[in-house]
Amino acid sequence: MAYETIIVDVEDHIATVTLNRPDALNAINSELMTELADAMSAAQSNDKVRCIVLTGSEKAFAAGADIAMMKDKTYVEVFTDDLFGPEIDAVSRVRKPVIAAVSGYALGGGCELAMMCDFIIASESAKFGQPEINLGVMAGIGGTQRLTRAVGKAKAMDMNLTGRFMDAKEAEAAGLVSRVVPTKKLMEEAMGAAEKIAEKSMISVMAVKEAVNRSFEVPLREGLLFERRVFHSLFATEDQKEGMAAFLEKRQAQFRDK
Numbered sequence: 468m469a470y471e472t473i474i475v476d477v478e479d480h481i482a483t484v485t486l487n488r489p490d491a492l493n494a495i496n497s498e499l500m501t502e503l504a505d506a507m508s509a510a511q512s513n514d515k516v517r518c519i520v521l522t523g524s525e526k527a528f529a530a531g532a533d534i535a536m537m538k539d540k541t542y543v544e545v546f547t548d549d550l551f552g553p554e555i556d557a558v559s560r561v562r563k564p565v566i567a568a569v570s571g572y573a574l575g576g577g578c579e580l581a582m583m584c585d586f587i588i589a590s591e592s593a594k595f596g597q598p599e600i601n602l603g604v605m606a607g608i609g610g611t612q613r614l615t616r617a618v619g620k621a622k623a624m625d626m627n628l629t630g631r632f633m634d635a636k637e638a639e640a641a642g643l644v645s646r647v648v649p650t651k652k653l654m655e656e657a658m659g660a661a662e663k664i665a666e667k668s669m670i671s672v673m674a675v676k677e678a679v680n681r682s683f684e685v686p687l688r689e690g691l692l693f694e695r696r697v698f699h700s701l702f703a704t705e706d707q708k709e710g711m712a713a714f715l716e717k718r719q720a721q722f723r724d725k
């Protein structure tokens with residue numbers, strides 16, 4: 468599929484997906500969502516890809532869903548067409564790790580898209596927000612749910628009710644982002660993290676992703692049992708034998724995803 472609103476680059480086991488609607492600060496329209504879903508599925512099925520980095524421009528990761536596109540839609544249309552629903556499902560179904568590299572605005576659907584990724588690395592200029600309240604609507608793809616889990620009720624309510632933006636420093640202190648780096652170093656840092664992940668056994672990597680995500684879905688006792696059973700199952704892999712042998716032999720492990 469040829470893309471108009473995103474740029475995809477696969478190099479050294481890392482797929483970099485760059486949102487590319489600069490004139491609209493990467494506002495998310497149907498075309499962008501369709502292309503993003505396609506790129507994520509392609510990365511998932513490409514054996515060369517071991518980690519995905521999702522990013523935008525220096526000024527905006529994404530300033531939200533495209534307001535011009537949504538403005539005249541009726542309830543019946545958004546409900547019947549399930550606006551963005553299937554594409555969002557496709558993005559959140561990716562089993563390979565996805566890092567969001569966020570610079571500038573990550574607002575509304577943009578903040579929600581970043582939160583759909585496995586973790587967020589932010590530049591010092593990043594600004595997160597759920598300003599949908601200013602448009603007479605509310606967050607619709609995780610801004611009241613994932614944000615609350617990430618930063619707690621007080622800040623989630625504050626951001627969703629007032630529409631204020633959170634800067635990178637506050638986002639890091641609140642637990643929304645894993646690291647904050649100088650703007651010029653953002654991609655270097657994100658690619659460095661992706662390279663580190665790409666060196667691991669993909670079996671362990673996908674198991675970790677499933678287990679951490681499971682913690683949001685099930686009670687602690689169930690989550691701990693799931694974690695323990697997945698841990699046990701990794702002893703069925705050659706990569707477990709290799710990883711532990713390499714440690715004891717004081718050499719770099721050569722994982723083969725087997």
Ligand code: DAK
Pocket residue numbers: 490491492494495530531532533534535549550551552572574575576577598599602605606607608
């Ligand atoms: N949509 C469309 N165009 C946008 C846009 C957006 N979200 N954000 C910015 N733009 C456009 C501007 O209209 C402007 O276009 P021109 O006038 O040049 O043609 C261009 O990008 C540059 O923007 P500004 O001139 O406004 O730039 P500034 O630096 O002055 O301000 C800003 C930057 C990010 C503070 C400002 O643009 C802004 O406030 N943007 C809107 C932010 C916002 O309200 N975002 C939330 C949108 S609602 C759901 C799925 C998704 C959603 C909900 C449900 N379902 C599946 C259930 C999501 C909803 C949303 O995200």
